[in-house]
Structure formats: C-alpha cells, structure tokens
Amino acid sequence: MEFKEAKNKFVQTWGALGSQWGINKTMAQIHALLMVSHEAVSMEDIMEELQISRGNASMSLRALMDWGIVYKEYKAGERREYFTAEKDLDELAVKISRERSKREIKPALKILKEVSAISANSTLEEKHFVNQTKKLYDFVLKADNVLEKITEYKDNWLAQLLVKFVKK
Amino acid sequence: MEFKEAKNKFVQTWGALGSQWGINKTMAQIHALLMVSHEAVSMEDIMEELQISRGNASMSLRALMDWGIVYKEYKAGERREYFTAEKDLDELAVKISRERSKREIKPALKILKEVSAISANSTLEEKHFVNQTKKLYDFVLKADNVLEKITEYKDNWLAQLLVKFVKK
DNA sequence: ATAAACTTTCATTTTTTTTTGAAACTTTAA
DNA sequence: TTAAAGTTTCAAAAAAAAATGAAAGTTTAT
Known part of the structure; x- marks a missing residue:
C-alpha cells in the first residue's frame, strides 16, 4: 500500500466511524x-481532496471549529484561510467529552430529573417508573462526573487510568 | 406532570438520545x-404504545436482543412472546461497551494498523502520516483496553472509578 | 469607493436511513 | 393435518439527514 491509498483509506474509515458516533461523515x-x-x-484543498462542495466544506469546518477541534490559521500576506486540527489526542478526547456532555448528557439529566419527580402515589407501575428513572439519573450523573474529572487531568489521563485498572 | 406524560417524555427523550449515539430512534x-x-x-403492546408497525417492532426487538440488552420471555400457557430489558445499569453499560468495541473499535484498529504500516521513506508528509496514525492506533488501543478492564469489574465499576478520581 | 478574492448562507436536491405492510414463514393445539 | 395465532422478512415508501451551488455577504488592497 502506498501513501495516497493509505491516506484515503484512513480518511474514509474515520468518516464512516464518525457517523456512528454522532458526527457526520464530512466532518x-x-x-x-x-x-x-x-x-x-x-x-480549496479540502474541497478538492474530499470532492465536496464549497458550502459543505464551509459548514463542516464551522462545526468542527465550534467543537474546538479544528483551528483557523492565517498565513502572513495571504488572504486565504488555512485550517489545522487538534493533533494532541488527549486534548482531542477532552474536547469531545466536554462538548458531548454539554450537548447531550446535560439535557438528558434535566429530563430525567423532571420525570422522576412525579408523585408516585398510586400503582406499582408508577413506583417502578420513579425508581428506575431515579436510578438512571444517578447513573448518568455519576458517569458525567467521571468524564468531567477525566478532563481535569488532561495530559495522559488515559494512560494513568489504564495503569490504575491493571494494577488493581 | 402525571405518570403518562412523564413516561412519554422519558421514552421520547431516550429515543432522541439514542439516535445521537448510534442506536436508532425506535430501538x-x-x-x-x-x-x-x-x-x-x-x-402488540409495544406497537400500540409507540405507534409503530409490526415489522419495525420485530426488527428493532431483534436488534436489541442481538445487543444483549433485551430478553424474550415466555409466559406459561401463552403463545405470545414477551420482552424485558436489562434493568441493571452497570450490566447495561458493560454490554453496550462490549458490543461497540466489537463492532466499531476493533475494525477501526485494524485499519489504523494497516495504514500506519506503509513504508514512509520519502517525504515529510508521509512521515507525519505514519507518525500520527501510529499515535492514533496506540490511543484507541489503550482506550479499548480500559473499556475491557472496566467490563471485567462489572458491579459498580462506575462508583469505584469515581471514587478513585475524586480521591486523587 | 470599488472590485477582486474569498466565505457564508440557505432553499433545493440528493443520499441515506428508517419505517411500513403484506406475504411468507413458524409454531402450537385441536 | 390444518387452521389459528403469532413472528419474520424484505421490497417499496416515507422520513430524515446531508450535500449542493448560486446568490449574498465580507474583507482587503488599491
């Protein structure tokens, strides 16, 4: 396999993976x-390499910048904008965690809190509902806290975590 | 808010969340x-409550059973099949992690290994590619190992993990 | 002030994913 | 065995998501 082929394969694979993780293919x-x-x-180069339209490129880049994992760069004396990705993988993981927590986990917690707060006086069915949604709330809250802690350690949290688990 | 409303809200919310996490809405x-x-x-009841077709119900239930998070139950003397969900949240998390690792992470690792193995003799560009994909391979491998370890602890891994992180 | 170089927006089109529903299949009991 | 009660399958339809591209908007240099 030579370079161009490998690069293409990587880009395609990452794209397919992304769409299973809630990030769209182009992004x-x-x-x-x-x-x-x-x-x-x-x-221009991105459009060319991925064979996508200007609009798509523009919107996807904007979205990636909103996630904080792609940056704009200006080259001295050039009008055109250039883009780079966050290449540090720990940092990348941290940013993605934070963003997903904000966008998905926090709103879900809000709903879980709401629905588990109904007064379950009457039936067994209602009691089970309240019980289960409360458990779910606690679980998701705990998971979110773990994520948050992890993002505080930043550098090399993954390695540390692995060591802890292997040792135990 | 009364029971029916709360239940509906919960089901809708969970559905929307699911689709951001690679599980489709109906599932x-x-x-x-x-x-x-x-x-x-x-x-029958599922079709009725969610207002979905028989085909959809059948296929979604099959998929959930493939994931190992929904079970079939037979009631004595009844022809009809009944379904229950895995309600233990630790167990649920474990099963979902395992399944996603198998379906997504493992195949991604395979590709990463392949593409990072090209001989990068010539350009700086190629060297950077190999370097970066190797790092990515290591990172994803490590993350997958952490997941695997976690699923070995089963009961209450999340609480343990949180304690560790808060203490530190 | 203006025109060239470039970027963003968004209504429309395309693609992808999900859902439907009717036919085929399976199981059970009489 | 057969018919009733139920489940599965899959081609086609519908819905949802993503991509296009042309027009509108910006910025910069002169």
Missing part, C-alpha cells in the same frame, strides 16, 4: 484529513 | 419503554 473526514496533514490546509 | 424508544415497565411487554 469526520475533514478532521481525519487535517489530523494527518503536516501543515495547514486551505478550504 | 432506543423500545428499550426505554421496557426499562420502565415493571413487567414484560408483548410486541
């Missing part, structure tokens, strides 16, 4: 492309 | 419904 592909580029890439 | 809704039901539910 994941652009991110993949930037991750393995040794220098900043222009929108 | 997540059925799972939610079963989670908060105090007794096994028939396919």
Whole structure:
C-alpha cells in the first residue's frame, strides 16, 4: 500500500466511524484529513481532496471549529484561510467529552430529573417508573462526573487510568 | 406532570438520545419503554404504545436482543412472546461497551494498523502520516483496553472509578 | 469607493436511513 | 393435518439527514 491509498483509506474509515458516533461523515473526514496533514490546509484543498462542495466544506469546518477541534490559521500576506486540527489526542478526547456532555448528557439529566419527580402515589407501575428513572439519573450523573474529572487531568489521563485498572 | 406524560417524555427523550449515539430512534424508544415497565411487554403492546408497525417492532426487538440488552420471555400457557430489558445499569453499560468495541473499535484498529504500516521513506508528509496514525492506533488501543478492564469489574465499576478520581 | 478574492448562507436536491405492510414463514393445539 | 395465532422478512415508501451551488455577504488592497 502506498501513501495516497493509505491516506484515503484512513480518511474514509474515520468518516464512516464518525457517523456512528454522532458526527457526520464530512466532518469526520475533514478532521481525519487535517489530523494527518503536516501543515495547514486551505478550504480549496479540502474541497478538492474530499470532492465536496464549497458550502459543505464551509459548514463542516464551522462545526468542527465550534467543537474546538479544528483551528483557523492565517498565513502572513495571504488572504486565504488555512485550517489545522487538534493533533494532541488527549486534548482531542477532552474536547469531545466536554462538548458531548454539554450537548447531550446535560439535557438528558434535566429530563430525567423532571420525570422522576412525579408523585408516585398510586400503582406499582408508577413506583417502578420513579425508581428506575431515579436510578438512571444517578447513573448518568455519576458517569458525567467521571468524564468531567477525566478532563481535569488532561495530559495522559488515559494512560494513568489504564495503569490504575491493571494494577488493581 | 402525571405518570403518562412523564413516561412519554422519558421514552421520547431516550429515543432522541439514542439516535445521537448510534442506536436508532425506535430501538432506543423500545428499550426505554421496557426499562420502565415493571413487567414484560408483548410486541402488540409495544406497537400500540409507540405507534409503530409490526415489522419495525420485530426488527428493532431483534436488534436489541442481538445487543444483549433485551430478553424474550415466555409466559406459561401463552403463545405470545414477551420482552424485558436489562434493568441493571452497570450490566447495561458493560454490554453496550462490549458490543461497540466489537463492532466499531476493533475494525477501526485494524485499519489504523494497516495504514500506519506503509513504508514512509520519502517525504515529510508521509512521515507525519505514519507518525500520527501510529499515535492514533496506540490511543484507541489503550482506550479499548480500559473499556475491557472496566467490563471485567462489572458491579459498580462506575462508583469505584469515581471514587478513585475524586480521591486523587 | 470599488472590485477582486474569498466565505457564508440557505432553499433545493440528493443520499441515506428508517419505517411500513403484506406475504411468507413458524409454531402450537385441536 | 390444518387452521389459528403469532413472528419474520424484505421490497417499496416515507422520513430524515446531508450535500449542493448560486446568490449574498465580507474583507482587503488599491
């Protein structure tokens, strides 16, 4: 396998994976492309390499920047904007965790709290509902806290975590 | 808010969340419904409550059973099949982790290994590619190992993990 | 002030994913 | 065995998500 083929395979795979994880294909592909580029890439080049439209490129880049995992760069004396990806993997994981917590976990917690707060006076069915949703609330809250803690350790949290688990 | 409303809100929310996590809406809704039901539910009832077709119900239930988070139950003297969800949340998390590892992480690792194995003799660009994909391989492998370890502890791994992190 | 170089927006189209429903299949009991 | 009660399958339809591209908007240099 030579370079171009490998690069393409990587970008495609990452794209497919992304769409299973709630990030859309193009976003994941652009991110993949930037991750393995040794220098900043222009929108023009991204469009060219991934064969996507200008609009798509623009919106996907915006979304990636909103996630905080892609940055804009200006080259001295050039009008055109260039893009780079967060390449530090710990940092990347931290940013993705934070963003998903904010977008998905926090709203879910809110709903869980609400629905588990109904007064379950009458039936067994209602009691079970309240019980189960309360448990779920606690569980999700705990999981979210773990994520948050992890993001505080930043550097190399994953290695540390692995060591802890293997030792135990 | 009364029971029916709360239940509906929960099912809808869980459904929406599911689709952000790679499980489709109906699957997540059925799972939610079963989670908060105090007794096994028939396919007929699921169709009725979620207003979905028989085909959809059948396929979604099959998928949930493949994931190992919904079970079939037979009631003595009855032809009809009933369904229950895994209600233990630790167990649920374990099963979901295992399944996602198998379906998504393992195949991704395979590709990463492949593409990082090209001989990067010539350009800086190629060297950067190999370097970055190798790092990614290590990172994903480590993350997958952590998941695996966690699933070995089973009961209450989340609480333990949280304690460790808070203490430190 | 203006025009060139570039980016963003968003209504429309395309693609992908999900759902339907009717036919085929399976199981059980009489 | 057969018919009733139930389940599964899968081609087609519907819905949802993503991508396009042209027009509108910005910015910069002159």
